[in-house]
Amino acid sequence: MSSFLGRLARAPDLGITFHAVNEQDSANYQCVLIRSTDGIQTFPEFGTVIKLVVFSPPEILHPSLGQIIFAKEKTEIKINCEVDGKPKPHVIWTKRNQIVSLNSTLQFAQFSKASDGQYICHATNPEGTVNRTIKLLTAESPRIKEKLVNTTVVEGSSVHWHCSVEALPTNITYKWIKDDQVLDFKDTDPKIHVYKNELHITSAKKEDSGWYTCEADNGFPPTVVDRAFLNLLYRPKATHAKIREYILPLNGNVTLVCEVEANPHFHSVQWTKDGRTWRTTSTNEVAIINASPAHNGLYTCQGFNLLGGGDVVEIVVTVTEPLAFSKKPPPTVIVELGESAEIECEGFGYPSPVQYWLRNNIRISSTFLELKNITASDGGLYQCVLANGNDILYQDVDLFIRNTTPQCPSKSQISCQGETGFNISFQPGFDGGYPQSFKFVLMPMETKIVIESEWITEIGSDYWYFIDTKLPFSIHELWLYTKNVKGTMECLLGTYHVCTKVMSPSLIELNSQNLVSWAAVKEADNYVVAFRIGEENEFFEVGKTNETEFRLRQLPNTTVSGLAIGVKALRKPFIDSDYTLYKTSNNEGKNRISIILVIFSILLVCILTYFCRTRRNHIDIKLSDPDPTIVDNEYFSTFQRPPAVDSQYSSWRTVGSDENTIIEGQFEHHGIEEFEHTSMVNEIFRKYYMHNPEYNKVNLIDELRLAKLKQEMCEATLQPIQM
Structure with missing residues (x-):
């Protein structure tokens, strides 16, 4: 009710007055009278419902004032003049004072260039008339005014392209693409500037070479595309940043490659060795034949083209020499317990080798091996190693210590014997200067049983010993105990498994x-x-x-x-x-035997059938005989002949192998014979094919062959015999 505030007033005779009437005042109004006498109100009395209709002048909501609308030729165009007002305004369209539409829709089935011009929408009702003018123009797809031109510049120069396109409407959007990658003015290379139809490259480099594409679109397809190629000329540049290194053996051959590229292509390459001019070639390759130490050194190469010299590429050539010992340690060194030992080892080669010692795969970085106050644990195998990255050379040194416990064997060999035994061979370590004896100890991984041999004092020349664990499928830690008067040494020879063979399935x-x-x-x-x-x-x-x-x-x-x-x-x-074999060929043989038996049985059936028919031609068979004829042998199913009747057909019934199954029907006279022969063939197939205990199922092809053969034999037995 706040919308009526200050605009309503009482009028004479219970009337009401509206001031400043607006469209929202349109509604149904009703007077309600309630009388009051001595504070008592009567029932309401309702007056006539009065409908207030407020007229409003026309108002055009769409299209907007001065709007320009573009349309493609040969397309359907509909422009709706949306209006408001009460009563509803009448709308027409005019062009050059000529009416072109009598309703609010300006429509063209196929817009053409001749339809260009100004169109006025007129809206009229009793409250007045308004109009709205628009311009309708034919849209033109973008077209190239001046094509982009392929450009060739020297590296470091600037490049500018202007994509010259015209279209209607002129609100053209541009897209610049380089080698399938869109160039965005926000995140492209700082030296590449893109703004609308302008592309500018400052200080162009080799990687800026390629195809540049301008795409222009104004919303009316097709999009126009123009391309140009930027060809950058640059001096020879290295394609590999790191120094190349060639390592070859003495008297070896190698081809050095100067890894550069240039535009235009280089015409010569200058080579130096250790800072001095070496060679000039027309290609980027040079060969070294029968390499010698004189070829060692630092090589450089530099390519030249029409723009001048390019990057300098460095190459290191190393001609290796075989490693050799200049001071070779003795294979055996014997010292007393508590003494010191000094063992020297040096070598040479090219590249110069590093020298170190190995003891139980632990590296000792020194050319001079010095041991002081030697104990029993210091004894064993040491290795002097020369290595230069291309080759490696070893020299074994056995350090024997007297007046101490024996040393572990330097070499051992374990192999399987049977399924539970081991053959063991070993080379005894130094005995410490006293007679030593040996014992083998096997510790199975899965049980707590310890298997020990007797102590061995007499060692044969071949040092082979056999131990039977009597434990199939077992894994053991194999130890060798060696002792002399100074004590016992426990030596782990390794972990081994017996060679038990798994049973075949x-x-x-x-x-x-x-x-x-x-x-x-x-x-x-x-x-x-x-x-x-x-x-x-x-x-x-x-x-x-x-x-x-x-x-x-x-x-x-x-x-x-x-x-x-x-x-x-x-x-x-x-x-x-x-492998346990399942030989399909055996089954194939059995299947062939089964097929042969079936064929033989069918032939026998044919012979018996012929014999039976011949007898029927000479013997008068009385079908009315009250005693039915029973046929029962290994080839024929048991069945009972039906009684004879005078009609053309005879009814019959048969009891198969399942006594609960009864088959009834009607046959012509020869139907009895057909049933007999079909039953005989079925029985042969059941007996020699389905129920044969030697039967092995054949494949699908054989089953189809048997089925076809069965059908053919049935048909053969039913053919009449000409006598």
């Missing part, structure tokens, strides 16, 4: 669902399934599993001669079992 089967199965092997962790064609070929592994079955991706072609599927058992690190 058994009862391998392959079913029609491509599933290979076998009996589990107790000791196995995994199984491998493989196949081969021919005994002379290797197995091809198709899968590994820890189950006792494996599904093949496709059923092998069992008709291939010599095809065998194999399964072997694994248990690491022990010896794999042999």
